[in-house]
Amino acid sequence: MNRNELLHLDNQLCFALYACAREVTKLYRPFLDELGLTYTQYVTMLVLWETDGIPVKALGERLYLDSGTLTPLLKKLQAAGLIHRERDTADERSVIVRLTEQGRAMQQLALAIPDKVFCQTSLQPEEVAQLREQLHKLTSTIHQCERSSPGSDLN
Template identity: 55%
Template sequence: MTATPAPAAEADWLRLDHQICFSLHAASRAFNGLYRVLLKDLGLTYPQYLVMLVLWEQGDLPVKKLGEHLRLDSGTLSPLVKRLEAAGLVRRERSTRDERSVEVRLTEEGAALRERALEVPRRIAAATGFDPHEIGELRERLDALTAALDAAALQEAPGCP
């Protein structure tokens, strides 16, 4: 018995160039490649840059809160913070309020690095070829996509109503 071929429209769903996840993956890799070049002079990797962005914006934070901002678990975040500490950009200190909690604080050198990093987002924005309005719209759409996918994952998780 031979299988009936899937209709063309259905078969197209499995084409790589029709996968939104792959388009996002490719764009992410392209961003990472450009960030690698732009961050080299700052001595940061892209994930380290993200940690620094949160600390420049929020100030001192417990590792747990830092991970929430970055959507990273402590197993991924801790090595990043340790490397930033070894570079003299942050300090890790036990919280005086809760000994179980470790706070991440910028050093003077880490705070000063912010000035040198100001050019990075400008160069990234210019590289996209988008105007500021288009960048804002894209970010809003991606944020909405993230929220929708998070909600769908919760619904699909075993044991969810």
């Protein structure tokens, strides 16, 4: 790539990711609207349906989100009656997130969503799987990189 093309928008992997992630997220909106969830609330529920009773810390590690994003989001899910939060009696610093009956019941309504979205991508199942794994690999490579370097911590 020559000096001239180096900064072209369409040559940036970062922009391809940034744009694609937002467009894909928009595909979920009509289906999530029916459930009264935002996209971030939806992926949070996905984690809880897999692992109920998880601490906020672990939830954040799974979603790559911090308490600055999760605290207000969890308060909204609680206000909607889908979860409740309680301090861990074994470690009062930690907050455990649990599904309510209503929160668990919503999983049944969500089951239809992945297929409805998939239809609109015009992708083959193998393409989805391959792309997903490439992205997982890249994400964890970067995440490792971040944990080892920030400021080099020389104090």
